[in-house]
Amino acid sequence: MIHEKAPAKINLTLDVLGKRPDGYHEVEMIMTTVDLYDRLAIEGARDGKIVIKSSDRYVPDDRRNLVYQAAEILRKRTGIRDGVTFTLDKRIPVAAGLAGGSSDAAAALRGLNRFWKLGMSLDELAEIGAEIGSDVPFCVYGGTAFATGRGEKIRHLPAPPNCWVILAKPDIGVSTADIYGKFDLSRARHPDITAMETALRQGDYEGVCRNLGNVLEPVTMEMHREVAMLKDGMERFGADAVLMSGSGPTVFGLVSQEARVARIVNGLNGFCPEVHAVRMLGGRHSARLD
Numbered sequence: 368m369i370h371e372k373a374p375a376k377i378n379l380t381l382d383v384l385g386k387r388p389d390g391y392h393e394v395e396m397i398m399t400t401v402d403l404y405d406r407l408a409i410e411g412a413r414d415g416k417i418v419i420k421s422s423d424r425y426v427p428d429d430r431r432n433l434v435y436q437a438a439e440i441l442r443k444r445t446g447i448r449d450g451v452t453f454t455l456d457k458r459i460p461v462a463a464g465l466a467g468g469s470s471d472a473a474a475a476l477r478g479l480n481r482f483w484k485l486g487m488s489l490d491e492l493a494e495i496g497a498e499i500g501s502d503v504p505f506c507v508y509g510g511t512a513f514a515t516g517r518g519e520k521i522r523h524l525p526a527p528p529n530c531w532v533i534l535a536k537p538d539i540g541v542s543t544a545d546i547y548g549k550f551d552l553s554r555a556r557h558p559d560i561t562a563m564e565t566a567l568r569q570g571d572y573e574g575v576c577r578n579l580g581n582v583l584e585p586v587t588m589e590m591h592r593e594v595a596m597l598k599d600g601m602e603r604f605g606a607d608a609v610l611m612s613g614s615g616p617t618v619f620g621l622v623s624q625e626a627r628v629a630r631i632v633n634g635l636n637g638f639c640p641e642v643h644a645v646r647m648l649g650g651r652h653s654a655r656l657d
């Protein structure tokens with residue numbers, strides 16, 4: 368049996384440039400991984416079956432699970448017919464804007480690469496991952512990156528300055544397709560992605576805080592006032608900067624002073640069911656074969 372960790376991501380910036388003929392949106396975003404993980408165990412299965420055992424009853428255990436799709440695509444590409452059992456310990460909230468499913472799929476690709484001794488590079492796995500979902504290539508590498516296209520083209524960036532990240536997810540689920548569908552380009556306030564990239568290159572924490580921005584945030588907030596309430600709460604309790612991640616509804620706050628973390632977490636616990644205090648990870652995965 369082998370194990371692979373699947374970290375959550377947050378979007379430091381998310382911009383949409385327009386809708387494409389294929390129905391997806393052209394995006395520019397800066398993403399980074401944080402130390403909240405799902406855990407994936409991989410072992411063999413009889414009769415060539417792909418079996419998913421999940422700790423979360425809201426996550427599908429069939430072909431709809433992105434982990435299943437990762438195994439299926441990898442088998443098709445390589446001609447391998449072996450069965451495989453995945454035991455998925457979900458810690459990342461589902462449908463939260465934290466790319467839990469995408470990160471699980473990426474972990475399945477990295478893990479199966481080791482389990483089946485395929486010898487593929489992360490670039491090859493990322494290319495395969497793009498067939499599963501727009502965020503999967505980023506999740507294959509992890510770390511910090513500038514993502515373009517529909518999110519699948521990746522350019523690596525330096526890790527953000529170390530700080531605490533407080534994640535708060537209201538008790539609602541959000542459909543990514545729904546939020547992109549309601550997005551109106553003419554009303555968008557575009558974030559300054561160049562300024563964010565400069566802040567990352569200079570290790571400038573205040574610059575990172577100043578330049579957080581997500582054009583999908585007002586769209587999700589208009590549908591769910593809980594998101595705006597959480598953002599207000601997080602700011603009031605003392606986070607340095609606050610933003611919604613991805614299509615939401617998770618809101619994250621950046622905090623440099625450890626002493627403030629407990630105060631913010633305790634304050635939010637009063638009205639938000641799911642709050643996590645985590646750290647930035649920033650570093651990339653490797654395509655290890657052991």
Ligand SMILES: C[C@@](CO)(OP(=O)(O)O)[C@H](O)COP(=O)(O)OP(=O)(O)OC[C@H]1O[C@@H](n2ccc(N)nc2=O)[C@H](O)[C@@H]1O
Binds near residue numbers: 464466
């Ligand atoms: C918004 C983001 C930001 O990181 O993350 P989440 O909120 O899902 O975490 C991503 O763009 C989500 O990526 P991902 O969740 O992999 O999306 P996909 O499975 O490829 O697409 C789901 C649906 O979202 C819409 N979609 C997705 C990506 C994109 N660039 N344009 C789109 O319009 C499409 O309607 C698509 O059918």
Ligand SMILES: Nc1ncnc2c1ncn2[C@@H]1O[C@H](COP(=O)(O)OP(=O)(O)O)[C@@H](O)[C@H]1O
Binds near residue numbers: 427431466468615
């Ligand atoms: N391994 C998985 N973990 C979580 N959700 C999954 C997984 N595979 C498929 N899904 C489906 O994908 C949807 C989006 O989940 P998730 O990846 O957690 O959200 P997001 O795209 O907002 O980050 C869920 O509603 C779920 O039905």
